Amino acid sequence: MSQIRIVLVDDDKLVCSSLNIILSSQPDLKVIGTGYNGLEAISLYESLNPDILLMDIRMEQMSGLQAGEEILSKFPSARILYLTTFLDDEYIIKALNIGAKGYMLKQDFDSIVPALRAVFIGQNVYGNEIVSKLPTLLSPSPDISIYQRHGITDKEFCIIELIAEGKSNKEMAGELFLSDGTIRNYISIILEKLELRDRTQIAIFYYKHR
Known part of the structure; x- marks a missing residue:
């Protein structure tokens, strides 16, 4: 079985560790790298070329949105799925505009694995809370x-x-x-x-x- 190769980037090391355990328990998912800020996200993407970059937004040194914009400018086909606790309107609009494949809340814990699989096959994935906000944004x-x-x-x-x-x-x-x-x-x-x-x-x- 071919595996979906994933890079995780989150400034909370406990979150990274927990996600690594959860995703690695799935036979079709494989975490190939872990980072803790936007600069590391860029470096990891360039060196590992993952199928999906699963990334937080608010991080030190460089935000996930800044990193995503830089990655997508160099690699337009990059699949970036944001996983965050923030529903800020400006973040959602920015994620849409730069071409992210999804925006999920960490609270939607059970949806993370299905979201990764959906993004891998070319779908865009936005949590219900995000989709419901789009008309006003x-x-x-x-x-x-x-x-x-x-x-x-x-x-x-x-x-x-x-x-x-x-x-x-x-x-x-x-x-x-x-x-x-x-x-x-x-x-x-x-x-x-x-x-x-x-x-x-x-x-x-x-x-x-x-």
Whole structure:
């Protein structure tokens, strides 16, 4: 079985140790390096080329966001998953803007392993608390041109907006007077046009282009 190679970076050594134990107990996960600040994160990423960098945000010498921005400028395909205790709006927006693959709270302990697996296969992962904050974080005017370039129709854009509002297929069907099957078809077409994998990515795409 191939393993997902992970570098851990957190200024709390107890957190690093605990995460190392938890992740190493999974047969498909392997911790290949551990660091305690942003400078070490950069060095470890460059020397080890991990599949995923699991990193805290507030750290001494250099923050996780500063390190992530530098890493992604050099390695655009880097998969960075932030794991923090902070729900600060500016941190979430910065993580989105630099291209992080996820932003999780340490309180969501049971979600860490599934989040790593999801990031590894190309999904973006944001905890429920983060997704629920997105509508209030970003500016209200969507960049319509990006959708036009992808061939998104007015109806499809309407469905994208409803997905971003957290509407279920049933709720959208009722609101648009369509069947559940038609809604599912629309979502499949939207995913294909935008080259996305799931509903969460559609919502994130919407709020990133506002």
